[in-house]
Structures are given as structure tokens and as C-alpha cells.
Amino acid sequence: MAQPDKPAAAAGRANTKKELPERFRQHKHVWVFVEQERGQVHPVSWELMGEGRKLADKLGVQLAGVVIGPPGPAVAEAAREAACWGADLVYTITNEILAEYRNEPYSKALTDLVETHKPEILLLGATTLGRDLAGSVATTLATGLTADCTALDVDADGSLAATRPTFGGSLLCTIYTLNFRPQMATVRPRVMAMPERVERPLGRLVEHPLAMVEEDVVTKVLRFLPDRDQATSNLAYADVVVAGGLGLGSPENFQLVQQLAGVLGGEYGCSRPLVQKGWQPAERQIGQTGKTIRPKLYIAAGISGAIQHRVGVEGADLIVAINTDKNAPIFDFAHIGVVGDAMHLLPMLTEAFRRRLSPHIRDRLAG
Amino acid sequence: MHVVVCIKQVPDSAQIRVHPVTNTIMRQGVPTIINPYDLYAVEEALRLRDRHGGTVTVLTMGPPMAEESLRKALTFGADRAVLLTDRFFAGSDTLATSYALASAITAIGERFEPVDIVFTGKQTIDGDTAQVGPGIAKRLGLAQLTYVSRVAALDLAGGTIEVDRRAEGGVQALRTRLPCLVTMLEGTNEIRRGSLPDALRAARAEIAVWSAKDAGIADVTKCGLRGSPTVVKRVFAPTPRAEKATLVDPAGAGAADALIAAMFAARPRLEAELATLVRGY
Amino acid sequence: MTEKFDAIVVGAGMAGNAAALTMAKRGLKVLQIERGEYPGAKNVQGAILYADAVEKLVPGFRDDAPLERHLVEQRFWMMDDTSHTGLHYRSEDFNEEKPNRYTIIRSQFDRWLSRQVQEAGGLVLCETTVTELLTDGRGRVIGVRTDRRDGDVLADVVILAEGVNGLLGSRAGLRERPAPENVALAVKEMHFLPRETIEARFNLKGEEGVVIEAAGTISRGMTGMGFLYTNRESISIGIGCLVSDMARAGHAPYALLEAFKRHPSVAPLLEGSEVKEYAGHLIPEGGYRAIPKLYGDGWLVAGDAAQLNNAIHREGSNLALTSGQIAGETVAELYARRAAPTARALAAYEARLNDSFVMKDLKKYKDMPALLHAGSQNYFLTYPQLVSKAMQNFVRVDGVPKIEKERRTLRSVLAARSLGGLLGDAVRMARAWR
């Protein structure tokens, strides 16, 4: 992605757009990389499918899913699912060497596929896998890649306009890949809303071969250790998130946040300084360099609401902030605020919710 | 063993301000720092050198001022520093940056000694793309190990390396052949404080300043703005939310109930949703 | 193996940089040690820079030093809670080829000055704190200990330019830490605004700048002053009061600053700005009588660490630069003569300081600190209120005959302070000023 440092200069160049070189004219259709690992599709793929659908409709082209993995039911299942989330057709590449994600075979597979079937837009999730893969593929194809987009659109002449935060979130910039194809972009999980799933048969399935054997791959997977604390990976997808910041004052006070999250059946998270201080693991961090969340309810206690935190929580339906400083920036984007001491309010709130929700808790115990 | 660490000098984005009218970055007085993620890469490289011997070369592409960051890396204990600076590099996107850095790494390998491992940070705090590392690896044809939390084993004689890599939902233990490229995850180590002799050596060190030509770049159209397929067309400020938060009075015993009432009023479906959640919990 | 230098300078502020630069230029092997992340990282100043002292050190500094605005207008404000009575001096003469005073941002200026030191061959180590002076057992300073591993370094002479706290010097028993009645605590904020806004609000064009210095009820009867300086894209605003007064009155410095910012004469100047930096720092205000011992066997002290600060004229950086330069020259001359930097040889430093404006100015005002301190209630509370009342009475047109107005003013003055008291204050002030 270009440094949005000198927009004037860049804009000058952008205006010098040439005719798209001949070799790129055949590039057509929008592709979404469907990230499938160990039989699980990462939900960001369906979020992207929703975005991809809109782009394809605007361009009047087809939307394709790309599924890569080992032979077996998982890839086929993911392909069928892709149709339900909006794909008109699905490309699959299966091979034993694709059992676990490794950069070499995956980037070769995807690069080959792009060179053969020539999409104009290729979208990937900005997950560890997606970023690892996208960087290699874009470099091999010598095309532009815009990371961590927050909005995607096509402009009047059909170019992909990819908008992303820059300078720590204080500005946004819109980036184009005018003279190269495909136009590539990654998007972080939860930045885009999940589309509606509609039961639909798969339109077309195109299987593509991968001419590579295990001996060609120098990198070997010795082990895979799944995270013990699965909850941390649920944080991004939780419906209720309660988070604490430096205003909590001490690591012990963090349990007030955990208790409220517990009563609400939600997850808990934190601002970055708590990770830096070692009070919470990195997986719990919410914000620009942590997780983006889109819960139905977000409660922030003792968090000032710096821009880097804000960009991670703005998608929440309801933001409630507790902060002693009435001028804290969090009150600029929270829906409901309480100017008060979190240590005092959190236990009260936990208790009040417990009372209020107890019939449902009893229901659960009874049922 | 020869390790090259790519570091970038970045503006401390916590201190960046945006001009309220023109939406340009007001750089005045904004200090620059070594990209925080790169410090983990530097420390990991130094640890490997302490254990296995050899040298650590730090490399940056940037304006002449970026020399400060290199000198600082020398203070930590790096052995050699190369500053890649040339007007041809201005306006590079990640593709052009990785091209320039890959060329310089090749030149470093030829001029000094063959390179076994290239380290980068996971990402920068200004570009924030995590693409430059993979870009360098691809151009140099190196095995690519991203999001690494630990170098578990290094066998120089056998030419292999084992690392733990953060993947979605777990940790992959990977083994690959040297040379390779590693991008380091944050929080994996703590940068050391060099000794006084290290600091004196760093203050005196000659830093190699290379132009595009010095880095063996024959085709400068692959650098800078010209070599960048992406184009920034528009920079703008996020639209602020129109209204501020509705404030609930924190005083009194009923404060919590009042707050809950306000939440349910703002989002009528919330109570039912919470009920489902609590039941499923 | 401990390395040895001709001279070590502790601190890379104004005084330290001047000393290091002077010696490096004269060919000495100089090591300068600074605890901040870079020179100027944490240094706090208003900040007004007086060109003369810099000129003598780096002729032609205007070409590339990071300067903000040159000052064309000086405002003195005497404030009560709702008004200010001002004396404004603005002159086109200040738009001269080599302007006399500039606003600067210390973090940038110190970095630039430090680069001059490095280019002259001085070795500068940052993020390194000197923790102790090394002595030979007979009181002669022979080097320093730092907080780094293997952290000792030796030198023939150590110049202490460690700023107002002077921890190192006091720990080594070379002098006492400054007494609370001899230091002011100043707090300061940077308010960022687009340059067009600043220029419109202060009636400036190009690189012109304005200074406001304010005294009165804003310090709530304590000895103190507020200031507001225009930078290119920001405004520095701060207030400082004697530490002993603050301790007695129990006022928190940031509360004073908040009130100063909210003052109706100040608030519109800051409207819409973004605050990015908040800093607190001490200023030596004891004047001539508080100056400690300036040299000894193998050491010299310069700048704020030596209490060389003219609080009346709000000059500090220039005294630091000049004292640092003189310290450097003194050492360089001994070095050239291959003379040992004994206490006796280094006495030349004090002699030269006495000959310079540094000591002459401080001597002139030697009684001012005590005077202001003793009469602070009058100077900072009563008089500003009286002046404001008088001014208001003077300009308000309300059908009261002028002669009656004058009488009222006189009465309110005498009610607040007896004639004897007034005259006494005037005489005391005149004497101290002389």
C-alpha cells in the first residue's frame, strides 16, 4: 500500500491513469478467498462474500469463492456453503500437501489459479493466514495489495476503491490499483457485517490442479497446538463484550470486568496498555492492533477511547462507557455514558443485571 | 551466522495530529521511533547471535534521518548498520519497498557474508500492512515464517530452523531450511539495554549509507512511486458521530438500574437478546 | 578496560551542549551523556530563545536551527479574575535581518544543537544516566558512573550541566539541592492549532510571533507568573510559582494552569486547540544569593544546575548557553596549555562569569527574589486588583463626574494598602531593581 504521506503527489500520479494494459483486459469477476482450515471456515470469508456480492453486482460480473485444502469433504462442504453466502461459482484446489496451511503450496496454488482464471478483484481476510498468503501472492503477481480495509467500493470507471485507516487511525485513505490486476485487498474480521445466508445450490464448481508434491515443499509442520483458551478467539464474535482499561488502576480490579461479562454471558477484553503491562494476554486486546468487535452490547470501563481503540469497537450496536472524566473522548462515540468510578459502578451493574436476568438464568437451570 | 534485521523509523503515531481544515498530517514536533514491532525482531536476532555466534546487520530504507534508528539498534548490540536512502525510493508502497529491501539484502550478502536469516517485525505502525516481510521473502525465494513467537531451534550445520508460529486458533510448530525470513510477533521478548561500551561503539560507528545503485538496483522504475502499483487517491478524516453519549447519573443506589433501563430503552431488543445469551451460557 | 576522555559533560540541555560544542570544536575528546531518549526529549522551556547567546556559539545558526517564530510583540498583562491591564509593545523594528528573540520547541532545538556537537566530533550518548561522580579518594573528580552495564568512564574534567535538580552534584556533596523558596514549579501545555488560526488570532504574518507574560490573581497571591508563547502551529502556555508558596498555600499547579486557561482574556486565544503535551519542570529563582560553588578539583557546573537563571527577565537558556560556553572555553584553554584542571586552575571560570552579563545581571537583581517573596500578597493579588478596578473606573462612562471617579480610585487604593505601605513597596522595588 502506498504511503498516504504525500496525497498531493500521489493524486497527481493517479490522474495520469493510462489505459489498462492489454494483458490485464481479460481480468474479470470478483473473487473471495474462503479461508478453510481443519474443516472450519473462518467467518471473515462470509463477511467478505457479502462485500464481494455488492462489488460484483455493481460491476455486473460474477462472484467466485476460492477454497483450498486437502482432498475430503471439508473443501466440498465449504464450496457448497460459499454458494449460500452468495458465490455464483467456486474454484477449488485440493491436494494432500494442502492439509495444513503453509505459505509455499498455498501461495503457489492461489497464484496459479489467478493466472489461469484472471479475476479483477481478489479479497482475503486479514487473518494471520490471509495476510501471510496475500503478501506473497501480490508480490509474485507484482500487483497492488491494500491491507486492512474498512470499506470497499467500485468507482464510476469500475476500479476498486479500498479505504483503510492510516496514521494510527487518525485519518482514512482510499487506495487504488489502477494499472495492475488483480486488485487485491484484505479486510479484518468483523469489520464488515455478516450477510444473510440463503440456502442455495452451488452454481458451478471449477476444480483446479496443483502441480506440487510434498518433496517440493521445504517447510514442514511439526505440530499444531490448538489454543487452550478458545474463548479468546471468540472475543471478536461475542455478542456482549465488557472491557477494561488503565482506569481500573490495578490488575486485581480487572475481575470486576470479568464478573460483569460472566453475568451477561459475554466475553471480556481490554485496551492495549493492559497488554503492555502484562495484566492481560495480547488476544484480549481490542482495537486497531488488537481485535475488531461488533457485539450487540459493548461496555467500556476506565477506557479513554483513543482513536486506536475506537476503530475496533465502532461497529458495536450499543456502546456504554464508564469513565470518571467527563471529557474523555469515549463519550464522543459511546451511546450511553456514566461519568463515575468504574470500581464502584461495575459491581453494582453486575448485581443489577444478575437480578434482572435471574428469571432467564433460572429458566436455563430448569430447562 | 549472519542475520539481517529490517527496521523502520516511524512517527510515533500516538502523537500524530491532523490539521482540522486541510486533513494533512501535522508532523511538527512528532518524534520518530523505531517501529515498536521491529524491536522484537532485533532482540530475537541478538539472542541467536549470542547463542550461535556471528553477526547481526540492521537495515533500513528511509530518509537520511533514519540513521538515528540504526544507531540506536547498534546501541542494543547489533554489529553493522546499512541505511538505504535515495530519492528514487520516495513514495514506495509495499511492493516497491520489498523490492528495494530485497535488493539491499542480496547486496549485503555479497558484500559482507551470506545471509542465513532475515528478520522483520510483524508489521509497522504507520504502514501497518504486514506485507513487506512476505514481499521480501518472495523476491528472495526464502521460506517465509510469519507471526513467529519463538525460534525453537537453529541447526546451522544442518541448515534448518524450527519456530513457533501464531496461526488462527493455535500455534504451528514449523521446520524449514535456511536461509529463511522470519516476521516476529509482538510481546515475544524484551529489548535489551546495551552496555556502556556498546553504546560508545554505536555512537562512533560508521553507518553504511547506500544509494539505489549501491544496493545493486539497476532498474529504478521498480522503486518509489513509479514502482508502486497502489495509488493513494484521497485522504480524509473519519466522520465524527453527530451526537455525544446520553449521560446517566451515577449517584444513588438506583444508578445501576437506571443505566440498565437506559440501555434497554436505547435498544429495545437487547433484553431479549441478553436472555438468550444467558440461557445458552 | 575503562575509556578515558579529555572531558565529560553531564546533560545535553542548553548548558551541556554549549560546553560540549565549545570543547569539541577546540579538539578535545569529549563525551556527553544524556539520560533522555534524545537530547531535549524531556527538556521543558516556554520557550524563548535569545539569539545573541546562540550566535556567539554557532554563528549563522538561523540558517538551519529549528526556530518557530521571531518575536515582534511583547505583552505584559496584569490580571484580576475577569480582566487584564496590558502593556503591549510591538515594533516593525523586530522584523530585522537577524531577529533578537525566537520561540522554539526545546525537543527540536536541543536535538539540532546536539547535532552540532556531534558534527564537531563530540561523542553523545543518550538514554544513559550518570548516577555518580568517580573521585580519586582525595576529592578530585576523575570520571562518572552510568546506569549501563560496565558503565564507568574517566575524564580529566567533568562539567555538570544536569539542570535545576542537580541531583548528581548534591549527591556528591558538591552543593545542596535547591531550597523550596529558590525554585519555582512551572507547568506547561502545548496547544496545537493551524498556523492560519494562530496568525489571525494574534495578528501575525509569516514567521512573526507574540509573547504574553502575565501576573496577578492567576497565581493567587503566590510569587509566580503565567506565560503564553506562539509557535508556528502551536501555543505554549504555562504558569509557575515558587515551590515554597505552593506548599504553603496548598494549590495544585495544574489547577492554576486550568484557571489561567479559562480566564476570559486567555480562553478565546486557545479555543478549538488540541492539547498534546503536558509537562512540569522546576526553574531556579533564587538568583545571585542562591548560586552554589561553581568549580572544584576536576569539575565545573553550568546552567540551571548552578542556579544561573534570571527570573525577573525570564532568561535562563541564554545564561545556560553562555555559562556552558565559558566553562568549555576555560577547560579548552587549560587543555591547550596542558595544565591540570585543578580547583585553582578552574577558578578562571568563575572570574570570567563575573565579567559577563550572567553574573552582572544576577547581581543587579540579587534582592528581588526576597522582595517578591515577602510581598507576594501585595504584588500578585492586591495591586493587580487595584489596577484593574482603577482602569475600569477610568474607562466606564456612567454619569459620575471624573473628579469623583478619581477620588474613588484613590480611596480604594488606600483602603487596600496604606500610603506608607505603598511608598515602602515602591522604594523597596526601586532599590532591588537598581
Ligand SMILES: Cc1cc2nc3c(=O)[nH]c(=O)nc-3n(C[C@H](O)[C@H](O)[C@H](O)COP(=O)(O)OP(=O)(O)OC[C@H]3O[C@@H](n4cnc5c(N)ncnc54)[C@H](O)[C@@H]3O)c2cc1C
Ligand atoms: C500504533 C498504536 C496502536 C495502538 N493500538 C491500540 C489498540 O489496538 N487498542 C487500544 O486499546 N489501544 C491501542 N493503542 C493505544 C491507544 O493510543 C491508547 O493509549 C489506549 O487505548 C489507552 O488505553 P486506556 O484507555 O486504557 O488508558 P488511558 O488513556 O490512560 O485512559 C484511562 C481512562 O480511565 C479513566 N479512569 C480513571 N480512573 C477511573 C475510574 N476509577 N473509573 C472509571 N474511569 C476511570 C480516565 O479518565 C481515562 O479516561 C495504540 C497506540 C498506538 C500508538
Ligand SMILES: Cc1cc2nc3c(=O)[nH]c(=O)nc-3n(C[C@H](O)[C@H](O)[C@H](O)COP(=O)(O)OP(=O)(O)OC[C@H]3O[C@@H](n4cnc5c(N)ncnc54)[C@H](O)[C@@H]3O)c2cc1C
Ligand atoms: C516552564 C519553563 C519556561 C521557561 N521559559 C524560558 C524562556 O522562555 N526563556 C529562557 O531563556 N529560559 C526559560 N526557562 C529556563 C530554561 O529552560 C533553563 O534555564 C535552561 O533549560 C537551562 O539549561 P540547562 O542546560 O542548565 O538545563 P536543562 O535544559 O534542564 O538540561 C539538563 C539536561 O541534563 C540531563 N540530565 C540531568 N541529570 C542527568 C544525569 N544524571 N545523567 C545524564 N543526564 C542528565 C537532563 O535530561 C537534561 O537534558 C524556562 C524554564 C521552564 C521550566
Ligand SMILES: Nc1ncnc2c1ncn2[C@@H]1O[C@H](COP(=O)(O)O)[C@@H](O)[C@H]1O
Ligand atoms: N522502509 C523500511 N525499511 C526497513 N524495513 C522495513 C521498511 N518498511 C517495512 N519494513 C519491515 O517490514 C515489516 C512490515 O512492515 P509493513 O508491511 O509496512 O507493516 C516491518 O516490521 C519492518 O521490519
